[in-house]
Amino acid sequence: xxxxxxxxxxxxxxxxxxxxxxxxxxxxxxxxxxxxxxxxxxxxxxxxxxxxxxxxxxxxxxxxxxxxxxxxxxxxxxxxxxxxxxxxxxxxxxxxxxxxxxxxxxxxxxx
Amino acid sequence: xxxxxxxxxxxxxxxxxxxxxxxxxxxxxxxxxxxxxxxxxxxxxxxxxxxxxxxxxxxxxxxxxxxxxxxxxxxxxxxxxxxxxxxxxxxxxxxxxxxxxxxxxxxxxxxxx
Numbered sequence: 692x693x694x695x696x697x698x699x700x701x702x703x704x705x706x707x708x709x710x711x712x713x714x715x716x717x718x719x720x721x722x723x724x725x726x727x728x729x730x731x732x733x734x735x736x737x738x739x740x741x742x743x744x745x746x747x748x749x750x751x752x753x754x755x756x757x758x759x760x761x762x763x764x765x766x767x768x769x770x771x772x773x774x775x776x777x778x779x780x781x782x783x784x785x786x787x788x789x790x791x792x793x794x795x796x797x798x799x800x801x802x
Numbered sequence: 803x804x805x806x807x808x809x810x811x812x813x814x815x816x817x818x819x820x821x822x823x824x825x826x827x828x829x830x831x832x833x834x835x836x837x838x839x840x841x842x843x844x845x846x847x848x849x850x851x852x853x854x855x856x857x858x859x860x861x862x863x864x865x866x867x868x869x870x871x872x873x874x875x876x877x878x879x880x881x882x883x884x885x886x887x888x889x890x891x892x893x894x895x896x897x898x899x900x901x902x903x904x905x906x907x908x909x910x911x912x913x914x915x
Contacts, residue, residue, distance in 0.1 A: 695844075725903055734806070734892055734906035735845065742901065780844050787858050788833065788896070790904060792844030 694718050695783050697793035704800050710768040712796050714781030717762065721783040725790065726755060726766045729778045738779075739766070771800045804829055806907035808893050814913045820881045823910045825893030827874040831905070833857070833898040834876040836868060839890040839909070851876055852898050880912075888914045 696715045704710045712726075722743045727735035741748040741755045741764070748755050754767045768775055778797050782790040807826045815821050827834050833852045837845035847860035851870035865881040874895070880887060890911050894904035 697844075723901055727906075732908070734808075734894075734908045737903040737905065740901075740903055782844075788850055788898065789835065789847040789858055789860065790845075791847070792837075794842070794844050 693794075695781055695791050695793040697779075697781055697796050699796050700794070701797040701799070704771045704798065706773055706800055706802050707770045710766075710771045710775065710798055710800065712766040712768075712779050712781075712798065714764050714766075714793055715762060716764075716783050718783070718785060719759075719762065720785050721791075722786075723784040724755070724757060724764050725782045725784075726753075727780045727782060727792075728775075729780060729795070735780060768798075771798075773800050773802065776800050806893055806895050806905055808891075808907035808910050810910060811908070812911045812913075814915060815883050817883055817885060817914055819883050820879065821883060821912060823878040823880075823891050823893075823912070825876045825878070825895075825907060827876065827893075827895035828905050831895035831897050832874055833896045834870055834874065835894045835896070835904060836876070836878045837892040837894065837906075838862075839892060841889075845892055848878070883914045885914050888912060 725740040726738040729735045757764045778795045781793040835850040836848040839845045849859040854870045869877045890909045892909045894906045
């Protein structure tokens, strides 16, 4: 039973355009959501997070939106850069400290 | 500030053997978690340690065990290795009680043949 789902395994975007990565979850008890970026041969690197009491959090080129009624969050990257090419994981935390991860979306930003 | 470090980076073991993976937490962090990432999947929670005691466990059998030491470093032990144990093992540290992200090491790639 996959509680956190990333239904798009890959996304290809032109440099300078917006990248939108999506994530759906099933457990309404999740209270904290995070996005991680992962390059090959490296561990996941924290990107941005959002608490369930907010609907938007912004950090530079990265914005995360949370729609609790739809149990959906998205990560917007604008403008996209070639260095953003990586696998992006959505994660959620419930009443324990453990994170539940999605299966990832591979983003490719081309010139 | 030193980040999370893991050793070794790669390891090859034979089915039935035992393995120990090591992790040094980021300075100032008191909680360590271990995750298993199989190919094409997201990281799966194995367990978490806080104050040298297990503080939560995922859906992994008892042959997966761990330790946390007073300096907050940690070990993951896996007994009776199976082929399906082949994966990237990630250690992450954090500060308990704070809504803060986990900080991951680069992982240990374990191959069981």
